[in-house]
Amino acid sequence: MSRFIDQYILNEEQKERIGKVEELAARFAERAPRHDREGSFPFENFADLREAGYLKSTVPQQFGGDGISLYELVLLQERLAYGDGSTALAVGWHLGQILHLRTTRKWPQDIFADLCRSVVKDGTMINTFASEAASGSPSRGGRPETTAIAADGGWRITGRKTYSTLSPILDRFVVSAYIPDEDCASDFLVERTDRVTVVETWDVLGMRATGSHDVALDDxxxxxxxxxxxxxxxxxxxxxxxxxxxxxxxxxxxxxFALEFARSYRPNNLDAPIASLPSVQRSIGEMEVELRTARSLLYSAADRWDREENNRPSLKPELGLAKYTVTNNAIKVVDLAMRIVGGTSLSRELPLERYYRDVRAGLHNPPMDNTVFQMLANASLNEKP
Ligand SMILES: Cc1cc2nc3c(=O)[nH]c(=O)nc-3n(C[C@H](O)[C@H](O)[C@H](O)COP(=O)(O)OP(=O)(O)OC[C@H]3O[C@@H](n4cnc5c(N)ncnc54)[C@H](O)[C@@H]3O)c2cc1C
Known part of the structure; x- marks a missing residue:
């Protein structure tokens, strides 16, 4: 029987891409325990991603990228995270934002073209630093405390951003800042100079190797x-x-991991591995319910977004539902996997305790659960009777 993880691969091209990502994921899985323990940034993973051409996956083909669809992005990112969640989340911001810029065309064409060429040629990466201690999640619409003041020929930006994923490696990034003279907020593309300091604050429970430190901008x-x-x-x-x-x-x-453990672990009180026990099979069944439900929502939302180009704004509730279901079900799946494995699952020699910590971070990435509930409530209340 083919592997469950391969279920959403639709064609040979996707199979080939997945094959390459699988190799990277296996390599990153070996490095993940050390970076997790140290809270260090996996520079070597990003060198490998650059070398493999992964960083240009979502860049439009006209600029030399692969121009992959959202469905393919989901497919590849899921596979990369199978090896190392931190690296996948971090590179996901970069790939996702290029896709977003490609579809919204919200940047001036020449600036976007310059970024794309630089991704293809030099492996440049991008991310947006919008979160701040006082304004909280930018998805809730709080006003940035970082300010942009008009200066001769441009702007002077001062402030401090939190959760700045990829900050150790980026040489340019987007920040949101408030413009007091215009009483509005705007985004700015900032080059890293000696007035930009990465303050190494990222010492957290999970996703420890994403380099999501504070970034201070001083004029x-x-x-x-x-x-x-x-x-x-x-x-x-x-x-x-x-x-x-x-x-x-x-x-x-x-x-x-839990399936492999259940198939092979036979304590001396049993005649067969624990996979033969009804209680273990029930937990496996429960994991499958969570996984299959979540994956079907995830891939159908991505597929609809790709196909329904003119309907994308109205897909927000579907996209939010997919994010809510996946992140919450993923937490349940890791919990069930640990229950199947038993006390051994607590060992730092095994990856389960890291998965348990990493998967928890999904609750604090946008859209948050309460935002999704609100969005779904609005969608139903606004339905025409
Ligand atoms: C691993 C990781 C990587 C990240 N990478 C980035 C990144 O690269 N760039 C970036 O900009 N950000 C990033 N973030 C930050 C993320 O997008 C959020 O800004 C951050 O997690 C804080 O969100 P929050 O909901 O806890 O904060 P807050 O908005 O401060 O909310 C705190 C709590 O207050 C309540 N609350 C606050 N306001 C409201 C409201 N209006 N309505 C209802 N409830 C409210 C909620 O219960 C919430 O749980 C990252 C976060 C994580 C965990």
Whole structure:
């Protein structure tokens, strides 16, 4: 029987891409325990991703990228996270944002083209630093405390961002800042200079190797053409599915570990491995319910987003539901996997305790559960009777 994880591969091209990502994931899985323990940034993983051409996956083909679809992004990111959740989440922000810029066209064409060429040629990466201690999650609409003040030929930006994933490796990034003179917020593309400091604050329970430190900006100059105020076409935020794809990959890894354990572990009070026990089979069945439900929602949301180009804004509830279901089910799956394995699952020699910590972070990536509930409530209340 073919592997459950391969169930959503639709054609030979996807199979080939998955094959390459699987090799990377296996390599990253070996490095993951050390980076998790140290809380260090896996620079070598990103060198490998660059070398493999993975960083250009979502770049439009006209600029030399692969121009993959959202469905394919989900497929690849899930597989990468199977090996290492931190690396997958971190590179997911980069790939997802390029896809988002590709579909919304919200940046001036020349700036986007320059970024794309640089990704293809030099392996440049991008991320947006929007979260702040005082404003909380940007998805809730809080005003940034980081300010942009008009200066000769541009802007001077001062403030401090939190949760800045990929900060150890980025040489340019987007920040949101408030412009007091205009009483509005805007995005700016910032080059890393000596006025930008990465403050190594990221010492957390899970996703420890994402390098999501604070980034302090001290009167950083940004040229006037680097103000990115356009909103572009509303794409419904489909790119954010890179987040549930990541947590699904971690849950799949936990599931496979528990299955292998159940098939091979035979304590001396039994005549057969624990997989023969009805109680263990019930837990396996429960894991499958959580996984199959979540994956079917995830892949159908991604597929609809790809196909229904003119309907993307109205897919937001579906996308939110997929994220909510996947992240919560992934937590349940890792929990069940640990119950199947028993006390051994607590060992730091095994990956399960890391999966358990990593998967928890999904609750705090957008859209958060309460936002999804609100969105679904609004969608139903606004339905025409
Ligand atoms: C691994 C990881 C990587 C991340 N990477 C990035 C990144 O690269 N860039 C980036 O910008 N951010 C990033 N984030 C940050 C993330 O998007 C959130 O900003 C962050 O997790 C804080 O969200 P929060 O909901 O806890 O914060 P808050 O908005 O401060 O909320 C805290 C709590 O208060 C309540 N609350 C606050 N306001 C409201 C409200 N209006 N309505 C209802 N409840 C409310 C909620 O119960 C919530 O649980 C990352 C987060 C994680 C965990």
């Amino acid at each position: 950083v100059f940004v040229g006037s053409d680097m103000r990115l105020s356009g909103k572009g076409t509303d794409d419904g935020g489909g790119w954010l599915l890179h987040i549930p794809a990541c947590y699904m990959g971690i849950a799949m890894a936990a599931r496979d």
